[in-house]
Every structure is written in structure tokens, then in C-alpha cells.
Amino acid sequence: MKSFSSFHPTVLFLYYLSVIFIxxxxxxxxxxxxxxxxxxxxxxxxxxxxxxxxxIGYYLLVFxxxxxTNPIFSHNGxxxxxxxxxxxxxxxxxxxxxxIATMLVAVIFWSKSYSEIMTSDKFVYLFGRTIPxxxxxxxxxxxxxxMLKLQIKKVNxxxxxLGLYTTDSITDRILSGIRVLNSVLTxxxxxxxxxxxxxxxxxxxxxxxxxxxxFKFYKRDGMLLIAxxxxxxxxxxxxxxxxFDFYYYPAVSSLEITGVGILEYMFVFILMxxxxxxxxxxxxxxxxxxxxx
Amino acid sequence: xxxxxxxxxxIMILIPLSIALGVILFKDRKYNLISIIIAFxxxxxxxFSFEKGKTSTRKMTILSVMVAISVAGRFVFAAxxxxxxxxxxxxxxxxxxxxxxxxxxxxxxxxxxxxxxxxGPWTPFQMFSWGMLGLIAGLPFMRKLLLKNKIILAxxxxxxxxxxxLMMDVWTVLAMDGVFNARRxxxxxxxxxxxxxxxxxxxxxxxxxxxxxxxxxLERIKTKYGI
Numbered sequence: 001m002k003s004f005s006s007f008h009p010t011v012l013f014l015y016y017l018s019v020i021f022i023x024x025x026x027x028x029x030x031x032x033x034x035x036x037x038x039x040x041x042x043x044x045x046x047x048x049x050x051x052x053x054x055x056i057g058y059y060l061l062v063f064x065x066x067x068x069t070n071p072i073f074s075h076n077g078x079x080x081x082x083x084x085x086x087x088x089x090x091x092x093x094x095x096x097x098x099x100i101a102t103m104l105v106a107v108i109f110w111s112k113s114y115s116e117i118m119t120s121d122k123f124v125y126l127f128g129r130t131i132p133x134x135x136x137x138x139x140x141x142x143x144x145x146x147m148l149k150l151q152i153k154k155v156n157x158x159x160x161x162l163g164l165y166t167t168d169s170i171t172d173r174i175l176s177g178i179r180v181l182n183s184v185l186t187x188x189x190x191x192x193x194x195x196x197x198x199x200x201x202x203x204x205x206x207x208x209x210x211x212x213x214x215f216k217f218y219k220r221d222g223m224l225l226i227a228x229x230x231x232x233x234x235x236x237x238x239x240x241x242x243x244f245d246f247y248y249y250p251a252v253s254s255l256e257i258t259g260v261g262i263l264e265y266m267f268v269f270i271l272m273x274x275x276x277x278x279x280x281x282x283x284x285x286x287x288x289x290x291x292x293x
Numbered sequence: 294x295x296x297x298x299x300x301x302x303x304i305m306i307l308i309p310l311s312i313a314l315g316v317i318l319f320k321d322r323k324y325n326l327i328s329i330i331i332a333f334x335x336x337x338x339x340x341f342s343f344e345k346g347k348t349s350t351r352k353m354t355i356l357s358v359m360v361a362i363s364v365a366g367r368f369v370f371a372a373x374x375x376x377x378x379x380x381x382x383x384x385x386x387x388x389x390x391x392x393x394x395x396x397x398x399x400x401x402x403x404x405x406x407x408x409x410x411x412x413g414p415w416t417p418f419q420m421f422s423w424g425m426l427g428l429i430a431g432l433p434f435m436r437k438l439l440l441k442n443k444i445i446l447a448x449x450x451x452x453x454x455x456x457x458x459l460m461m462d463v464w465t466v467l468a469m470d471g472v473f474n475a476r477r478x479x480x481x482x483x484x485x486x487x488x489x490x491x492x493x494x495x496x497x498x499x500x501x502x503x504x505x506x507x508x509x510x511l512e513r514i515k516t517k518y519g520i
Contacts, residue, residue, distance in 0.1 A: 024329075104469070145365055193355070
């Protein structure tokens with residue numbers, strides 16, 4: 001189900017970087033729309049319909065909230081619809097609110113799928129060379145958290161069995177929480193020292209040590225990488241030559257439809273739905289293969 | 294010497310450069326994007342000096358434990374809304390292990406806790422806010438002051454809650470407006486007042502309850518293993 005995530009981490013990271021960058025860079029409604037569609041389509045491929053509907057419902061509320069509150073705080077624009085407490089509510093402010101809400105929701109959906117796709121092992125693999133110490137601290141902390149959670153559960157159960165802080169009142173919860181954390185801290189600090197010593201004993205940080213990695217760069221990774229870079233370059237050219245320029249104040253500018261413009265928008269749209277297309281293609285292939293059995 | 298140069302390079306050149314880029318290239322409208330980039334760049338000097346400096350493996354593992362504790366603490370107190378022990382643990386780490394450790398614990402906790410609680414464009418802001426709170430608490434004179442005087446520690450807890458909330462409101466306004474809108478900011482701060490109060494109270498509660506037991510443990514580890 002997750003064929004996009006099987007691509008090489010470098011490609012995935014660059015993809016997310018460019019998609020989020022383009023979405024936050026421009027206020028052009030077409031690009032923002034493409035980004036929102038792409039992010040939601042991909043997110044819905046990754047999750048069960050129930051989760052998708054719940055999230056879309058929630059962010060629809062956020063969307064409406066931002067869109068309707070913008071005119072309250074911004075009185076720019078020349079088309080005045082009506083007055084609210086002596087302040088003009090303008091059409092431009094509402095449209096701008098819708099655009100910025102689109103941007104925010106799109107970026108949030110991209111971030112959501114980013115968390116699912118770029119798992120911590122990929123992140124550590126990517127930055128293991130440039131920031132070796134920090135990524136080691138990160139990956140160790142990530143390992144410690146499930147360990148601590150288990151230990152916290154154990155200590156908590158013992159405390160409850162002993163009859164300490166058993167009510168549900170806030171004071172009891174806080175006091176027991178601190179007590180449990182305290183005991184877990186003792187346990188994990190000694191643990192950490194041992195770990196540090198054994199790392200040193202095994203030659204951590206010495207010269208000439210290599211890294212183990214599970215990720216290989218295949219031909220399809222290269223192809224996707226080239227595609228992303230090409231589209232990114234065309235998109236940047238579009239920004240440089242003001243093809244994507246769009247203004248909301250004082251009046252909403254009209255979209256200029258030129259041949260080059262349409263081509264540019266198509267490229268951006270393709271970039272935004274690449275993960276969705278890859279998932280769909282994989283699903284169809286899987287169904288076909290299964291139907292042949 | 295070299296890593297100092299890199300730090301100066303980042304502060305003196307990259308940050309003004311991204312501001313200039315924002316003004317010239319994006320016609321002064323892309324505050325949301327630029328602010329994220331600046332928040333992230335501000336974290337880099339300390340990250341680099343940590344990478345270049347000599348750190349024992351013991352200190353690295355202890356750092357990762359403190360990060361893990363502050364994130365796991367969020368699960369322990371998940372039942373009480375708004376009560377996050379992250380700031381308190383960052384401050385305590387900073388008091389016992391210094392500015393650098395404080396900053397790293399803060400900013401790495403932000404990255405990792407967002408892996409569990411939702412990554413987003415606000416991550417760099419959280420990294421910067423928690424990191425700076427740790428950095429300030431770890432300054433030599435602050436460490437002494439915070440250790441000696443519980444009232445000052447409590448005041449720092451309130452300060453940390455307020456600053457954290459104010460920083461996050463900046464992000465809210467930038468996200469909702471695309472530009473910094475002072476009236477929107479005021480509205481956001483007012484609506485966030487209860488949350489700010491919870492942050493401040495929870496910080497004080499956690500600091501008061503945890504400084505002694507946690508501090509003893511960190512002090513013991515420090516003297517026992519000479520970190």
C-alpha cells in the first residue's frame with residue numbers, strides 16, 4: 001500500500017521540501033489548489049477512509065474559521081460587502097482568507113504524510129553524515145521512548161498496587177506522575193552511562209568506521225529525482241518570470257491564461273500528485289497480478 | 294576557532310540574507326516562510342558547535358535520555374490537558390549540564406515529540422522556543438540563581454510559559470495572515486490566555502516538584518562519572 005515510501009530517502013526528502021516550499025512560497029490560487037488536492041489525495045491513499053473523513057472534517061472547520069476570521073482583522077480591498085461594527089468587510093479579504101486557509105491546510109496534510117513516509121530511520125540515514133552526533137542522539141532518544149513508556153507502565157502499576165495516589169484527582173495525578181518519572185529517570189540514567197561506555201569500548205567515533213544502511217539508490221529513484229528537479233526548476237523559472245504572480249489587495253487580480261502559463265500550472269499539478277499516481281499505479285498493478293492467479 | 298567562524302557566518306550572513314531575500318524577492322509578503330527559515334537557522338549555530346566540539350559518549354547518551362524523558366513525560370501527563378513537563382525538564386537539564394545541553398534538549402525534544410504529536414511548519418518555532426528557554430536557563434549566572442532561589446525558579450517557570458505561548462502565537466498569526474498583523478496577534482494572545490496560564494502554572498508546578506529529586510539524580514551522575 002505504501003509504494004511511495006519505498007523510494008530512496010534523498011528523493012523523498014527533496015520531494016517534501018520542494019512541495020512544501022512551493023506551497024508556502026506563493027499565494028497563487030491555482031498552485032495552492034493543486035497542492036491541497038495533491039496532499040489530500042495522497043493522504044487518503046495512506047489512511048483508512050474513517051481517519052481520512054475525520055481529518056478532512058476537522059480541517060474543514062479550521063479552513064472555514066480562517067476564511068471567515070480574516071475579514072475581521074484585515075480591511076484591505078476595495079469591494080466592500082457590508083459593515084461589521086463600523087468596520088468594512090471586503091470581498092478581497094474573504095478571498096485572501098480562503099487562499100491562506102488553503103495553504104495552511106495543504107501544508108498540514110503534507111506534514112501529516114511526511115511523518116508517515118519519512119520515518120525516523122530515514123531521517124537519521126539522511127543526516128547521519130552531516131550531523132553524526134545529533135542524529136545519533138536523536139535515534140537513541142527515539143529508542144529510549146518506547147523503552148521508557150514500558151518502564152513507566154510497570155512503575156505505575158506497582159505504585160497503584162501499593163495503593164499510592166490512586167484517586168483521579170489532578171493533584172494525585174501530578175504527584176504520581178512526578179514520582180514515576182523520577183524513578184524512571186534513575187533507571188535510565190544508569191542505563192545511559194553503561195550505553196555510553198560500551199559505545200566507547202566498541203570504538204564509536206574512531207576513524208575509518210563505516211555506516212550500515214538499508215537504502216539503495218535504484219534506477220527508479222534516479223528517474224523520480226530527475227523529474228522532481230526538472231519540475232522544480234521550471235516552477236522556479238515561473239516565479240522568476242512572474243508567471244505565477246497574483247494579488248489580492250487592493251483588488252483580486254485575474255488569472256492570465258497564456259500557453260506558457262498553462263504548461264507551468266500543469267507541471268506543478270503533476271508534481272503535486274506524483275505520490276498519488278505512484279500509489280494508484282501500484283494498487284492497479286497489485287490487483288491485476290492478483291486477478292491473474 | 295573554526296566552529297566559531299561558522300557560527301558567526303550563520304548569524305551574520307545567512308539570517309540577514311534570508312530577511313533580505315524575503316523583502317526583495319518575495320516583495321515582503323512571505324513572512325510565514327521566511328520566519329520558519331529564520332527560526333530554523335537560529336538553531337544551527339549551537340547544532341554546529343555541538344557537532345564540532347568534543348562530547349563524551351556518556352554525555353551524548355545522557356542528553357538523549359533527557360530528551361526521551363521530556364517526551365515520555367508528555368505521555369505520563371497526557372490525561373491532564375496542557376500539562377507538558379517538557380519545559381521543566383529542559384530547564385532542569387540546563388541548570389545541571391549547561392546552556393548547550395539545555396538548548397539541545399529543548400530543540401531535539403520539539404523534533405521528537407512532534408514525531409508523536411504531529412509534525413508541521415510550527416516545528417522550527419518550537420525548536421527555537423524550547424531551545425532558547427534551555428539556553429537562557431543554562432547561562433552560568435542563571436544556573437546559580439535558579440539553583441539557589443526557588444522563587445526565581447518559579448518566576449522563570451512563569452516567564453517560560455508566557456514566552457513559549459507568545460512565540461507560538463506569532464506562528465499562529467503568520468500562518469493565518471501570511472503577514473504579521475498586530476491586531477490579529479493581540480486577539481490570538483487574548484484567546485490563548487488560558488492556555489498561557491496553564492503553561493505557566495504547569496511549569497511552576499513541575500519545576501517545584503521535580504527540581505529536588507531530579508536534580509539530586511543528575512548531580513549524582515555528574516559527580517560519580519565526572520561529566
